[in-house]
Amino acid sequence: MRKFKEFIIEKLILVCGIASIFFVVLIFLFLLKEGLAVFNIVGPFNFLFGKSWYPISDPPQLGILPLILGSLLVTLGAAIISIPIGVGCAIYIAEVAPLKIKEILKAGIELLAAIPSVVLGFIGMVTLVPIVKNVFHLPTGLTALSGSIMLAFMAMPTIVSIAEDALYSIPKTYKEGALALGATHWQTIWRVMLPAASSGILAAIMLGIGRVIGETMAVMMITGNAAVIPNSILAPVRTLTATIAAEMGEAVVGSEHYFALFAIGIVLFVISFAINVTADLFLHKKQ
Amino acid sequence: MVTFDIKKLNVWFDSTQALKSVTMQILPNEILSIIGPSNSGKTTFLRMLNRLNDLNTRFKMNGDVLFDGQDIRKVDVELLRRKVGMVFALPLPLPLSIFDNVAYGMKMAGVNNRKRLAQVVENALKQAYLWEEVKDRMGESAFKLSGGQQQRLCIARTLAVEPEVILFDEPCSGLDPISTAKIEDAMVKLKEKYTIVLVTNNVKQAARVGDRTAFFLNGELIELDKTEKIFTVPQDNRTDGYIRGKFG
Numbered sequence: 113m114r115k116f117k118e119f120i121i122e123k124l125i126l127v128c129g130i131a132s133i134f135f136v137v138l139i140f141l142f143l144l145k146e147g148l149a150v151f152n153i154v155g156p157f158n159f160l161f162g163k164s165w166y167p168i169s170d171p172p173q174l175g176i177l178p179l180i181l182g183s184l185l186v187t188l189g190a191a192i193i194s195i196p197i198g199v200g201c202a203i204y205i206a207e208v209a210p211l212k213i214k215e216i217l218k219a220g221i222e223l224l225a226a227i228p229s230v231v232l233g234f235i236g237m238v239t240l241v242p243i244v245k246n247v248f249h250l251p252t253g254l255t256a257l258s259g260s261i262m263l264a265f266m267a268m269p270t271i272v273s274i275a276e277d278a279l280y281s282i283p284k285t286y287k288e289g290a291l292a293l294g295a296t297h298w299q300t301i302w303r304v305m306l307p308a309a310s311s312g313i314l315a316a317i318m319l320g321i322g323r324v325i326g327e328t329m330a331v332m333m334i335t336g337n338a339a340v341i342p343n344s345i346l347a348p349v350r351t352l353t354a355t356i357a358a359e360m361g362e363a364v365v366g367s368e369h370y371f372a373l374f375a376i377g378i379v380l381f382v383i384s385f386a387i388n389v390t391a392d393l394f395l396h397k398k399q
Numbered sequence: 400m401v402t403f404d405i406k407k408l409n410v411w412f413d414s415t416q417a418l419k420s421v422t423m424q425i426l427p428n429e430i431l432s433i434i435g436p437s438n439s440g441k442t443t444f445l446r447m448l449n450r451l452n453d454l455n456t457r458f459k460m461n462g463d464v465l466f467d468g469q470d471i472r473k474v475d476v477e478l479l480r481r482k483v484g485m486v487f488a489l490p491l492p493l494p495l496s497i498f499d500n501v502a503y504g505m506k507m508a509g510v511n512n513r514k515r516l517a518q519v520v521e522n523a524l525k526q527a528y529l530w531e532e533v534k535d536r537m538g539e540s541a542f543k544l545s546g547g548q549q550q551r552l553c554i555a556r557t558l559a560v561e562p563e564v565i566l567f568d569e570p571c572s573g574l575d576p577i578s579t580a581k582i583e584d585a586m587v588k589l590k591e592k593y594t595i596v597l598v599t600n601n602v603k604q605a606a607r608v609g610d611r612t613a614f615f616l617n618g619e620l621i622e623l624d625k626t627e628k629i630f631t632v633p634q635d636n637r638t639d640g641y642i643r644g645k646f647g
Binding site: 294 | 451456477481484489491504553
């Protein structure tokens with residue numbers, strides 16, 4: 113009887129384990145089936161590098177280069193803002209902050225991660241967008257820059273908490289060894305701790321960026337949604353994610369537009385997958 | 400002339416007292432061995448001398464520790480740690496090449512002249528009896544060395560910053576007898592130029608290399624005397640009991 117119980121439980125757990133893989137495969141297959149159909153209408157090259165996105169003109173123009181560049185621009189901006197601040201914050205928490213401040217900061221970071229992205233987008237729209245508009249004297253504050261700043265807030269919790277873990281898990285002996293040689297605290301952090309934690313910190317950055325690239329709500333609300341190739345970070349842009357979210361509701365099922373949106377989904381999937389795999393490689397290198 | 404003059408030193412970690420009114424002197428160019436069972440405060444005492452206890456947020460002290468006549472709390476801590484080098488129980492090479500490990504301390508202190516770096520590194524490795532074994536592989540990762548070699552690398556690294564004092568914290572606890580012998584040889588040679596404080600769990604090691612030996616028990620300094628005397632006619636029963644292996 114006990115053997116039988118064991119058997120049942122084992123198989124149940126097996127099914128749970130397989131289920132997640134099964135669903136991923138299912139989603140991926142569905143995505144492929146719907147998305148690849150677009151290539152009957154436009155070639156892969158024209159799809160990826162076409163310069164105009166007019167999905168409901170006749171004939172539809174389905175080039176997603178403006179969207180890809182929009183996503184990249186916003187992500188790059190967010191990375192430039194969030195990486196130095198995030199890593200700096202991690203160093204401060206792990207190494208410098210007194211115990212009390214450390215706890216307050218950690219709680220604050222967790223709270224930041226808990227804010228729903230639509231709320232961040234909403235706050236950005238009301239506060240940040242007018243500021244960007246006034247500071248740069250623009251006709252509108254709905255720009256890639258606004259999106260970057262808001263997304264930086266979203267990447268920061270991921271970057272800070274994983275980078276802080278990486279710094280914290282360095283053997284204490286490294287630090288003592290360097291200090292005992294007369295290195296200053298900062299020299300120890302810069303020359304010993306950061307190199308030793310580099311793989312974990314890189315993984316933190318990649319995962320933070322992964323989060324930014326997949327983010328939809330906030331960018332849709334504050335980047336202006338103009339599907340044109342941006343000429344500066346102060347221009348309105350539209351990202352891959354926002355395009356799908358905004359247009360899926362009005363695309364006729366089975367139309368070229370519909371297939372094209374699924375194909376954008378594939379592109380996003382590939383980008384996120386690549387980022388996660390890279391982050392994973394860095395994390396494994398550490399172990 | 401004394402190197403360290405310690406007066407009525409008390410140390411606490413939170414409410415636990417780790418050292419109780421320790422008064423002693425450390426003389427230039429001697430090897431002072433410190434023995435005692437675990438939890439007797441030996442390592443705490445050693446880490447007092449280069450202020451490594453400061454890293455512990457629960458650390459509190461009173462009393463005085465004078466290094467070359469100066470209160471160690473008033474001198475620049477980085478300078479103090481360069482003058483009072485430390486070799487740890489476990490060899491802990493930094494994740495760098497052999498050369499860079501030895502050159503690390505000097506680079507931190509701002510020495511960048513390559514020729515001078517190379518010369519100091521070679522000298523330090525020779526003093527640590529390691530030069531012959533590594534001279535052809537200076538660029539390799541320090542992790543490729545054996546445990547004993549790594550520990551001698553750490554000694555070389557400490558020597559390279561030209562300290563006055565070297566603190567050894569159970570330097571041979573993880574090493575085989577041959578590596579241990581090499582490190583002991585190095586210590587005896589090094590005392591010509593440096594003052595050495597050796598914390599060891601190995602009573603015989605204290606007897607072999609120490610000029611004077613101090614016995615700690617429960618945070619108190621029980622006895623400090625010439626090594627021969629400690630090991631032949633100790634004044635205190637507890638010292639006698641410990642070196643005969645009755646407890647500890």
